[in-house]
Amino acid sequence: xxxxxxxxxxxxxxxxxxxxxxxxxxxxxxxxxxxxxxxxxxxxxxxxxxxxxxxxxxxxxxxxxxxxxxxxxxxxxxxxxxxxxxxxxxxxxxxxxxxxxxxxxxxxxxxxxxxxxxxxxxxxxxxxxxxxxxxxxxxxxxxxxxxxxxxxxxxxxxxxxxxxxxxxxxxxxxxxxxxxxxxxxxxxxxxxxxxxxxxxxxxxxxxxxxxxxxxxxxxxxxxxxxxxxxxxxxxxxxxxxxxxxxxxxxxxxx
Ligand SMILES: NC(=O)c1ccc[n+]([C@@H]2O[C@H](COP(=O)([O-])OP(=O)(O)OC[C@H]3O[C@@H](n4cnc5c(N)ncnc54)[C@H](OP(=O)(O)O)[C@@H]3O)[C@@H](O)[C@H]2O)c1
Numbered sequence: 001x002x003x004x005x006x007x008x009x010x011x012x013x014x015x016x017x018x019x020x021x022x023x024x025x026x027x028x029x030x031x032x033x034x035x036x037x038x039x040x041x042x043x044x045x046x047x048x049x050x051x052x053x054x055x056x057x058x059x060x061x062x063x064x065x066x067x068x069x070x071x072x073x074x075x076x077x078x079x080x081x082x083x084x085x086x087x088x089x090x091x092x093x094x095x096x097x098x099x100x101x102x103x104x105x106x107x108x109x110x111x112x113x114x115x116x117x118x119x120x121x122x123x124x125x126x127x128x129x130x131x132x133x134x135x136x137x138x139x140x141x142x143x144x145x146x147x148x149x150x151x152x153x154x155x156x157x158x159x160x161x162x163x164x165x166x167x168x169x170x171x172x173x174x175x176x177x178x179x180x181x182x183x184x185x186x187x188x189x190x191x192x193x194x195x196x197x198x199x200x201x202x203x204x205x206x207x208x209x210x211x212x213x214x215x216x217x218x219x220x221x222x223x224x225x226x227x228x229x230x231x232x233x234x235x236x237x238x239x240x241x242x243x244x245x246x247x248x249x250x251x252x253x254x
Contacts, residue, residue: 005233008033011084012232013077015039015067015124016094018046020193021143021224025091028225029232030058037061037080039094067094067120068112074127081131089232090128092121093143095161097195099154110157117161122168125183129176137180139232142169144185146247162187166243173241182240186227189247191219215248 012029016022018040026036030053038053040046043064053060063080065072081087095117098109125140132138147155148162166185173183190196190209199205200218210216227246230236245251 004235005229006033007233010034010088011086012089013037013039013080013087014091014093018042018049020195021188021191021221022093023049024221024225025228027053028229030060032229035059037063039063039065041066067124068115070123073120073123077124077127077131086135087128087131089139089141090124091141091228092124095143097155097158101154102156105156113157114161117158118164121165125172129181132181133179140172140181140183141228141231142185144187144243146187146189146245146251149187150251170241177240184231184239185243187243187245188224189219189250191221193221212253213248213250214253219248
């Protein structure tokens with residue numbers, strides 16, 4: 001049974017993996033046997049994260065770059081695939097969120113969120129596919145959000161990007177299926193990460209979230225790890241174009 005979820009010999013790139021959900025998914029995938037390449041912008045925090053994994057006997061490297069630098073993204077994906085002779089899975093997870101009432105939104109800020117959360121994922125998916133197609137196999141996993149399915153005020157660019165990712169995952173899934181590549185979107189609900197610190201520290205929001213979510217609590221980052229292992233492993237071989245919602249029941253609750 002263990003081999004169904006094994007990632008032995010797999011090489012996996014995870015963007016936005018210096019902390020939060022990216023690091024939690026990297027940790028779970030490394031525990032399943034993968035060599036994980038952690039990405040983020042800050043080389044120091046990235047190296048600390050990788051050393052933490054290596055101290056547990058896991059295989060981890062770093063690839064610092066900004067996912068909105070599209071040339072750097074293409075270069076780094078090619079370099080990882082060349083260095084290891086394979087790139088089995090990419091988890092395109094790096095993301096930012098700005099929360100502002102509509103009339104305070106600058107167009108440039110909207111564009112910046114889309115560059116990181118959507119266009120950057122498109123470029124990385126394309127470059128990963130370039131490395132995966134010759135081997136006839138690969139897994140592309142996007143971190144979407146429940147905010148691509150349901151709505152709250154102020155997060156206009158974020159919601160546009162996350163809904164866009166889920167849509168793009170489906171077109172990529174149908175185009176890349178004949179090449180042996182699956183493409184899926186994991187949609188997390190509300191997790192206890194740095195991105196949500198302002199929400200968790202807001203007593204009103206905290207109470208609303210706990211009453212709205214059937215499981216009645218914020219999720220722990222490690223509770224997303226299994227979803228990434230599933231979609232990257234043999235267990236997920238027939239799953240493509242799917243949105244895997246991990247939200248404690250938030251979006252199905254009337
Ligand atoms: N937390 C939640 O409840 C939740 C819910 C739904 C979806 N998500 C999604 O899950 C993903 C991770 O969220 P999180 O909560 O773990 O956020 P987080 O704690 O703020 O971590 C974000 C990660 O992305 C990296 N990053 C940010 N901008 C980057 C860029 N331009 N290039 C490369 N790396 C970049 C950060 O490292 P550096 O700052 O060093 O670059 C960090 O490693 C995001 O896509 C987010 O939208 C989160």
